[in-house]
Amino acid sequence: MTPASLDHARAAKLTLAGIVDDLPELRGLGIAMLEGGFGVKVNLSCIPRDRTIPTEVDGVPVIVEVVGTITAR
Amino acid sequence: MDLQTARDLKQELRTFLDSTSLRPRSDGIGLGVGVTSRPGHYVIAVRGQSEEAVPHDIVEMLRTRTANEIDVRFTGRIEVRPPVILPNVSDKVIVPGPPRRRPVWVGGTRGSKGTGDELKIGASIGHYTVGAGTLGFFARRRSDSAVGIVSNNHVLAAEDRGKYGDEILHPGPADRGQRSKYVIATLDGSYPLLKGGTAGVDCAFALLKDGVPYDPASLQMGQRLKPPSSPEDGQRLVSKIGRTTLRTFGHIKSIELDRIDVYYGIGMIRYAGQVEIESSSPSVFSLSGDSGSLIFGPEGNALALLFATSPIGGAWKSGLTYANPIDTVLKALDVSLLV
Numbered sequence: 001m002t003p004a005s006l007d008h009a010r011a012a013k014l015t016l017a018g019i020v021d022d023l024p025e026l027r028g029l030g031i032a033m034l035e036g037g038f039g040v041k042v043n044l045s046c047i048p049r050d051r052t053i054p055t056e057v058d059g060v061p062v063i064v065e066v067v068g069t070i071t072a073r
Numbered sequence: 074m075d076l077q078t079a080r081d082l083k084q085e086l087r088t089f090l091d092s093t094s095l096r097p098r099s100d101g102i103g104l105g106v107g108v109t110s111r112p113g114h115y116v117i118a119v120r121g122q123s124e125e126a127v128p129h130d131i132v133e134m135l136r137t138r139t140a141n142e143i144d145v146r147f148t149g150r151i152e153v154r155p156p157v158i159l160p161n162v163s164d165k166v167i168v169p170g171p172p173r174r175r176p177v178w179v180g181g182t183r184g185s186k187g188t189g190d191e192l193k194i195g196a197s198i199g200h201y202t203v204g205a206g207t208l209g210f211f212a213r214r215r216s217d218s219a220v221g222i223v224s225n226n227h228v229l230a231a232e233d234r235g236k237y238g239d240e241i242l243h244p245g246p247a248d249r250g251q252r253s254k255y256v257i258a259t260l261d262g263s264y265p266l267l268k269g270g271t272a273g274v275d276c277a278f279a280l281l282k283d284g285v286p287y288d289p290a291s292l293q294m295g296q297r298l299k300p301p302s303s304p305e306d307g308q309r310l311v312s313k314i315g316r317t318t319l320r321t322f323g324h325i326k327s328i329e330l331d332r333i334d335v336y337y338g339i340g341m342i343r344y345a346g347q348v349e350i351e352s353s354s355p356s357v358f359s360l361s362g363d364s365g366s367l368i369f370g371p372e373g374n375a376l377a378l379l380f381a382t383s384p385i386g387g388a389w390k391s392g393l394t395y396a397n398p399i400d401t402v403l404k405a406l407d408v409s410l411l412v
Contacts, residue, residue, distance in 0.1 A: 030330030041327040046129040067386035069145045071336045073364040
């Protein structure tokens with residue numbers, strides 16, 4: 001999927017927030033920096049058992065990554 | 074929690090995990106007493122070789138039973154390495170860990186054999202009650218032009234416990250810094266709080282003591298620090314100099330990252346608007362003790378202040394690093410970067 005402009009990625013991030021905001025596994029929602037543009041980044045503590053994350057929102061690629069528990073270092 | 078409480082709780086949790094209702098799913102979970110950067114404060118260490126070995130629902134049960142006082146790590150294959158015996162712990166807690174690379178206080182006024190003898194970016198520092206973190210950068214306070222150093226709140230202000238005038242040591246206490254000899258700065262108590270704070274930053278400023286020699290712009294390898302720039306400018310390649318892993322290289326993976334829950338000794342803090350960094354090599358970008366490191370671009374332009382890591386994620390599965398954007402740090406502390 002083609003990376004989007006920063007403005008499109010920000011709009012897609014807002015849309016995706018409405019979809020994933022209640023996920024207990026959510027550990028971050030941001031703008032992914034991709035080669036040639038931007039996407040939306042979703043960080044999770046683990047893969048949800050009963051929900052799927054879309055692979056794109058309004059034509060903007062969505063990058064999902066499991067990051068575990070984040071601690072201050 | 075204190076050491077005895079942690080030991081008792083660990084036994085209780087082991088019994089809980091060994092119950093027939095959880096086995097065999099809990100068989101891959103190891104429990105221990107975890108040390109933290111705060112002296113006398115311990116957590117329950119939860120370890121498994123992989124994410125599959127530590128089911129998420131069981132982790133959440135452990136988190137509830139310990140009021141979030143756990144440290145979950147996925148260790149991969151564990152190899153036997155020389156133990157590190159922590160000083161000042163009466164019953165000799167032994168923590169297996171990676172071999173320590175020396176010196177641990179880079180760019181400092183002590184232990185430095187370079188041409189200069191000045192305090193530099195990347196040096197080991199810490200509040201006198203904290204183990205050790207990293208000197209991020211030098212700054213000038215806007216209100217009175219006083220010069221000081223910037224690092225994390227959890228390095229300079231002991232997670233909101235620091236008061237005006239508290240002593241900052243170089244090297245940090247974990248690197249044998251002593252209050253009697255090695256005070257290089259005093260804490261400015263007006264730092265943004267972690268608990269209940271609204272700034273979304275983990276940072277503090279400490280006033281440099283008169284007579285301490287310093288070089289505010291040295292980044293090693295002949296590089297000099299340059300004024301801040303924004304990750305939005307498309308700058309992806311980054312570097313940092315940390316107390317533990319020294320100079321490492323990576324790239325920005327995401328920006329404007331919201332809903333990040335970061336666990337401290339004082340509990341969980343939720344952040345928004347952060348920067349995420351991935352290592353550019355199989356080596357980790359940062360480890361414990363690198364907190365407070367300045368993230369900068371290939372030209373030396375300041376970008377962000379490192380404060381947290383994840384245990385997994387990233388192209389090399391070695392975890393991701395999280396940092397406060399530099400402009401929010403400078404604004405929250407009302408300081409300007411010294412270059």
